[in-house]
Amino acid sequence: MKRLLFALALLASCKHSPRTTTTVGAAISLKEAAEELQPPGEVQWAFGASGDLASQMERGAPFDVLIAAGVQRPLEKIATERCTIAWNTLVLVKHKGSASVGWSDLASPPASFRLAIGYPLSVPAGAYAEEALRKLGVWNAVAPNVVHGTNVRNVFDLVARGEADEGVVYATDVRIAKDVEVVAEVPASARPNVRYPVYVTNAASERDKAVADYLCAPAAKRVLAAHGFLDHPP
Amino acid sequence: MSALAVSLRVVLCALVFVVPIGGALGAYLARGRGAMRAITDALVLIPLVLPPSVVGYLLLLLLGRNGPLGAPLANAFGVRLVFSSAGASIAAAAVALPLMAKGAEAAFARVDRGLEEVAAANGLSPRETFRIVTLPLALPGLGVAITLAALRALGEFGATLTFAGYTKSTATAPLEVYFAMQLGDDSRALSLSLVLVVASVAAALMLRAWSRRT
Numbered sequence: 001m002k003r004l005l006f007a008l009a010l011l012a013s014c015k016h017s018p019r020t021t022t023t024v025g026a027a028i029s030l031k032e033a034a035e036e037l038q039p040p041g042e043v044q045w046a047f048g049a050s051g052d053l054a055s056q057m058e059r060g061a062p063f064d065v066l067i068a069a070g071v072q073r074p075l076e077k078i079a080t081e082r083c084t085i086a087w088n089t090l091v092l093v094k095h096k097g098s099a100s101v102g103w104s105d106l107a108s109p110p111a112s113f114r115l116a117i118g119y120p121l122s123v124p125a126g127a128y129a130e131e132a133l134r135k136l137g138v139w140n141a142v143a144p145n146v147v148h149g150t151n152v153r154n155v156f157d158l159v160a161r162g163e164a165d166e167g168v169v170y171a172t173d174v175r176i177a178k179d180v181e182v183v184a185e186v187p188a189s190a191r192p193n194v195r196y197p198v199y200v201t202n203a204a205s206e207r208d209k210a211v212a213d214y215l216c217a218p219a220a221k222r223v224l225a226a227h228g229f230l231d232h233p234p
Numbered sequence: 235m236s237a238l239a240v241s242l243r244v245v246l247c248a249l250v251f252v253v254p255i256g257g258a259l260g261a262y263l264a265r266g267r268g269a270m271r272a273i274t275d276a277l278v279l280i281p282l283v284l285p286p287s288v289v290g291y292l293l294l295l296l297l298g299r300n301g302p303l304g305a306p307l308a309n310a311f312g313v314r315l316v317f318s319s320a321g322a323s324i325a326a327a328a329v330a331l332p333l334m335a336k337g338a339e340a341a342f343a344r345v346d347r348g349l350e351e352v353a354a355a356n357g358l359s360p361r362e363t364f365r366i367v368t369l370p371l372a373l374p375g376l377g378v379a380i381t382l383a384a385l386r387a388l389g390e391f392g393a394t395l396t397f398a399g400y401t402k403s404t405a406t407a408p409l410e411v412y413f414a415m416q417l418g419d420d421s422r423a424l425s426l427s428l429v430l431v432v433a434s435v436a437a438a439l440m441l442r443a444w445s446r447r448t
Binding site for chain 2: 119121158161
């Protein structure tokens with residue numbers, strides 16, 4: 001009997017998830033900024049590609065608040081968009097010291113040139129990058145040179161390591177830079193509307209709603225602005 | 235389904251390296267003695283006991299565009315392993331090699347040394363002894379080792395994603411299952427999973443048949 005109790009106690013200790021903690025999903029581009037936010041109660045962040053987080057949320061992952069880097073269509077059935085917490089812009093980046101290929105030069109990329117973008121189906125930055133490249137009329141020319149990152153920070157890392165010659169990331173990602181330089185901001189004519197909507201599931205608890213209220217209040221927006229995010233559409 | 239084609243290609247390319255290198259290592263481990271053998275034994279086991287993400291990360295540091303081996307490869311031959319099926323094959327080979335080497339070691343260790351001595355006493359050269367006596371006797375065990383190595387290569391996920399990345403030419407079946415699942419594409423994730431289940435069961439049955447012959 002004692003042994004059984006001991007085994008059960010051991011088993012119970014494997015599941016560590018304090019009930020008082022609220023989990024909030026957030027686009028990985030928000031990482032440094034989000035960690036400075038101070039929502040009510042204890043919050044643990046789940047960072048990742050917004051599309052991955054949204055599909056986890058849709059399947060009942062244990063979080064009811066999500067700050068995505070773009071509109072997540074699959075969430076419309078189960079969640080409500082509360083506000084836009086911030087906006088952002090795209091930049092073309094390259095490895096420090098390597099040759100610079102501008103947005104319009106992508107129409108005729110150099111031999112063995114690799115352009116890293118996020119995997120468009122799950123990484124909003126990748127979908128925005130594709131949208132911008134299409135608007136610039138260079139997508140078809142550069143598509144064979146495109147390689148995919150699993151989230152926008154992975155795209156950044158691929159450029160930092162020199163595995164990709166250039167990449168498309170958010171302007172705010174460059175603030176964590178080393179060995180990476182900005183080639184150019186996305187031209188105004190092709191600029192996608194990069195915004196961060198705050199989603200709350202329809203089954204959210206009062207505590208989740210309080211966290212969302214905090215995220216939509218001016219104080220939270222100020223923290224993001226201090227990290228280079230825009231408080232208005234670009 | 236292209237993911238299966240990528241997987242097949244990656245596994246076969248990995249085996250081209252894993253079978254001879256692992257086989258030779260196994261032969262050495264079965265017959266070698268002393269400190270050198272002990273060190274080789276420990277080194278061979280590293281990819282088996284390390285988390286695959288660490289194996290992939292170390293491969294990236296070593297063979298990446300700016301790595302000590304990757305930089306000369308890229309500069310001299312224009313070879314870039316990350317985001318290529320060659321990179322995926324290297325990741326698969328790295329994790330499959332220990333299974334081949336240890337399996338081959340067991341297969342060679344089981345060969346009766348007396349029979350080899352008889353062959354040698356009858357004037358066969360070491361090479362002939364190996365070809366006519368040792369290899370046929372070790373063959374069923376080598377078959378088991380190759381099957382296990384191939385299955386490990388087929389199932390490789392962590393090292394592949396960390397080292398080779400996820401793109402068209404590296405999208406093996408295990409990676410495709412993960413990303414299809416992430417996107418909520420259950421029909422794709424499930425159909426690929428079923429194919430892998432069937433392949434594993436078939437391989438398990440094959441293993442059984444091979445082991446009966448040893």
